[in-house]
Amino acid sequence: MPGFELFGDKERKEVQDVMDSGVLMRYGFDDLRNGHWKTKELESGLSQRMQSKYTHVVSSGTAALTVALASAGVGAGDEVIIPTFTFVASFESILALGAVPILVDIDDTLTLKPEAVEKAITPQTKVVMPVHMCGSMANLYALKAICNKHGLLLLEDACQAIGGTYNGKPLGSIGDLGCFSFDYVKTITCGEGGAMITNNHDYYENAHKYSDHGHDHMGNNRGAEEHPFLGYNFRISEMNAAVGVAQLARLDEFLAIQKRNYTILREALSNIPEVVFRTVPDGGEENYSFLNFFMPTEELAQVAHQELIEAGVDGCFYWYDNNWHYYKKWEHLTNLKSLGKLPKDVQEALPDYSKADFSESDKWMSRNISCLIKLGWSEEETVARANTMAEAIKASI
DSSP states (O other), X not given: OOGGGGOOHHHXXXXXXXXXXXXXXXXXXXXXXXXXXXXXXXXXHXXXXXXXXXXXXXXXXXXXXXXXXXXXXXXXXXXXXXESXXXXXXXXXXXXXXXXXXXXXXXXXXXXXXXXXXXXXOTTEEEEOOBOGGGOOOOHHHHHHHHHHHTOEEEEEOTTXXXXXXXXXXXXXXXXXXXXXXXXXXXXXXXXXXXXXXXXXXXXXHHHHHTBTTOOOOSSOGXXXXXXXXXXXXXXXXXXXXHHHHHHXXXXXXXXXXXXXXXXXHHHHTXXXXXXXXXXXXXXXXXXXEEEEEOSSHHHHHHHHHHHHHTTOOSEEOGGGOTTTBGGXXXXXXXXXXXXXXXXXXXXXXXXXXXXXXHHHHXXXXXXXXXXXXXXXXXXXXXXXXXXXXXXXXHHO
């Protein structure tokens, strides 16, 4: 998801504005700013692009998830349903609040299986958190119906899927809350950064206070601000936000390149009968940051992945054996390895994931290969890559 590939004069100009003012903090120092409020500008741009009333920008995607959950009152003992295929930040943000991550199976969308979600609901469940992995989405209407039925919140983790849509609505804007990441290897980047969006005024008010030590941000005298509740520090700097301002303005440019390159690769692999592509829910359009496909068996997927490596095709991942993204290698979660004592609520309520049956997820992940789409490839390079990939996969069958 390499927005970092296309840095240029637009990003430098926004950063120079901050350097010229000398104000790197998003709050205060009004007289020194020369009218530059890069974080506010980024928030305004995101609200417009994401069709959302409120946006709060923070220091990372992980921070965005943590702040979003906290803003909705999620705390000790509350259960949050997440998929087995995600990034470790999903459960880290939950554990940071003393809440309990409940892993459930995925389906051929590579995201939450709605039937598995419904089975996992208990009286302690408060949030369903679909994670739009590798640029594509969960069946959001099915999940939203489940949440409405049980009185649960829907929080979209769209950190890997900015620019994707579902029935014409931006991913992240369909749930009660949505989160994005702008780290160095996301579709658009701040270097480090993230954002929470919502149409709920109370959640927004809670979020901007919670992420800045509980400051209420009333008036223009920071030293005189009140603290209505406890908070932490998840602020982004103006320098990071400045990069994000320029990158957000280029989002359509990046998406168009990704779609072109994705389409070339997909068309080449479509001629291989054994290749089946991930399911995108009806009405959904992914952001084309990854091309995901299934091989007929686990063994063939492993052989195909090795053939791609030997053919010199970089950026193709076999997530089934990946330490970051699939539950099998999350020993620190399974064994509750922590520097300090975890809350009693977590210790007592967390399922024993060493004994969990996620064979439904294994069925899909063990056969999946995921190939990133770079912005820096020319059309000719992408065609050559597509042909190499097709030949490598054919050689594995």
